[in-house]
Amino acid sequence: MSSPKSAAREARLARVVVDLTDTLVSEYDVVDLMSMLAERAVDLLEVTATAVILVGPRGALSVAAASSESSRLLEMFAVDGESGPCVDCVRTGVAVSCPTVQDADVRRRWPEFSTRAVDAGFGAVHALPMCLRGDVVGVLTLLDDAPHVLADDDRRLGEALADAATIGLIHERTIRQATTAAEQLQGALTSRVLVEQAKGVLAQQGGIPIDEAFAVMRRYARGRGQRLGEVCSEVIDGRLDLAALAAPRGRGGDRPGR
Secondary structure, three states: OOOHHHHHHHHHHHHHHHHHHHHHHOOOOHHHHHHHHHHHHHHHHOOOEEEEEEEOHHHOEEEEEEOOHHHHHHHHHHHHHOOOHHHHHHHHOOOEEEOOOOOHHHHHHOHHHHHHHHHOOOOEEEEEEEEEOOEEEEEEEEEEOOOOOOOHHHHHHHHHHHHHHHHHHHHHHHHOOOOOHHHHHHHHHHHHHHHHHHHHHHHHHOOOOHHHHHHHHHHHHHHHOOOHHHHHHHHHHOOOOHHHHHOOOOOOOOOOOO
16 A cells, blocks of 8 residues: 555646646647646655756757756756756766765766856756657756755656656657657747746846746746747737736636646
8 A cells, every 4th residue: 555645646646647648739839848847847756946958959958948047047057068967968868866966076077067056055966868769859857955865766757757758849740740859849949048038028027036937928828828939929029918917817827736
């Protein structure tokens, strides 16, 4: 018989599967799917924050989603500097675990990254590859605010979530033979640029905290059946009344707990 904690976790996992399925059968949105993955990984794996990095055309790396602004900035630093557990994970296709980022070996291997991680308030980093038939398409990074050894069960669950994300990335290519993986990844990265621009507009003009801006736009888009990219473009171009973002209608935005 499973423990109450185990049963609760299984229930949350079942909900994640439902949410991912709902995303895949509705109009496809890579950024929305990756952001959902980042958020659900925090809940299921009980870590402080997460981020998702995708491999674009010609091997360029880009942060596609993050559960917090601090994790996004840390992963952007790793991508820009081409150094860190996540970068090594992409290069090798092998998971990289750093239970203590202040460990001497970690500091020697990634001196600048480990310093930046500590400054951001993180004590542990674990990078899990997102692979398809041997090709690495991205990485799911787990971050904790204290030293943290990733248990075998958590590692396997994290790998399963990474696999689900990979399936999502190739979903549209499967049903639309003309779409290549590189084109789809490039579309995700382009969408992410729009998201970041729109977040900045909301933070500056709408007085919405940067960590909340994405959730507000996604809730608004879902409530009206719009694509997230369309809403971001409207925010950037000034075509959307920023006050209206606080009053989603239609389907009522995210489901409870999303």
